[in-house]
Amino acid sequence: MxxxxxxxxxxxxxxxxxxxxxxxxxxxxxxxxxxxxxxxxxxxxxxxxxxxxxxxxxxxxxxxxxxxxxxxxxxxxxxxxAQRAVAPSLDNLRSFRSLSPVRDKKTVARPTATEIFDLLVYGNFDPARLARSQPNEDYAIARADSVRTAADAVESKASLVVDGRLGNGKSIFLHLLAFELSSRGWICLKLQSGHPDLQRDVSALAEVDKLVVFID
Structure with a gap:
């Protein structure tokens, strides 16, 4: 059915x-x-x-x-x-996931061979590892010029479409762009498509001035 x-x-x-x-x-x-x-x-x-x-x-x-x-x-x-649910805020969103960089200052070791192999062969990457590696390119190519150009387009309030073939690095570019926008003071969130709490969470975002939503 x-x-x-x-x-x-x-x-x-x-x-x-x-x-x-x-x-x-x-x-x-x-x-x-x-x-x-x-x-x-x-x-x-x-x-x-x-x-x-x-x-x-x-x-x-x-x-x-x-x-x-x-x-x-x-x-x-x-x-x-029954106890009422906590009012939605940026700290308890369910239908959006934060793309802010997670930088663990205690973990600055170079990426392992296994991590790089999984990234290049299987396309599996760790956003936290990516964030910690910046601005170096030990883990992934920074694509600094393209990221800045895309960030400028977003700041001009334009919609941005990132397109490419499977395995060409769209997800990595998305996170690099989120890191750049976060450094400029933007709140970067990724939509969790199909979540029933979408309308609830949207109401919490209405007052956010500098907000970027990524839709995969």
């Missing part, structure tokens, strides 16, 4: 800390199939059923999650008493 509902539900399952299913029917095989697809979902699933304890329901759903026989009224009361 493929639909907008299905895709949204899959994203909700991936990011939700808890999944509450109110009034689940054992005859709903679509939901059962989704819950069975990932056994770890059972750890976060809670069924809300009527006040009368149903032993048959418990036996048949024991592998899918746990059940609370509190009814919809009891569920509503529990929600009303």
């Amino acid at each position: 493929r639909s907008r509902w299905y895709d949204q539900f899959q994203r909700d399952l991936a990011f939700a800390s808890t999944l509450y299913i109110v009034g689940y029917s054992l005859a709903d095989y679509h939901i059962a199939g989704l819950l069975m697809a990932d056994p770890k979902i059972a750890e976060r699933t809670i069924f809300i059923q009527g006040p009368a304890v149903d032993q048959t329901f418990l036996r048949r759903t024991v592998n899918y999650g746990r059940t609370m026989f509190i009814g919809t009224d009891g569920f509503a009361e529990s929600i009303a008493r």
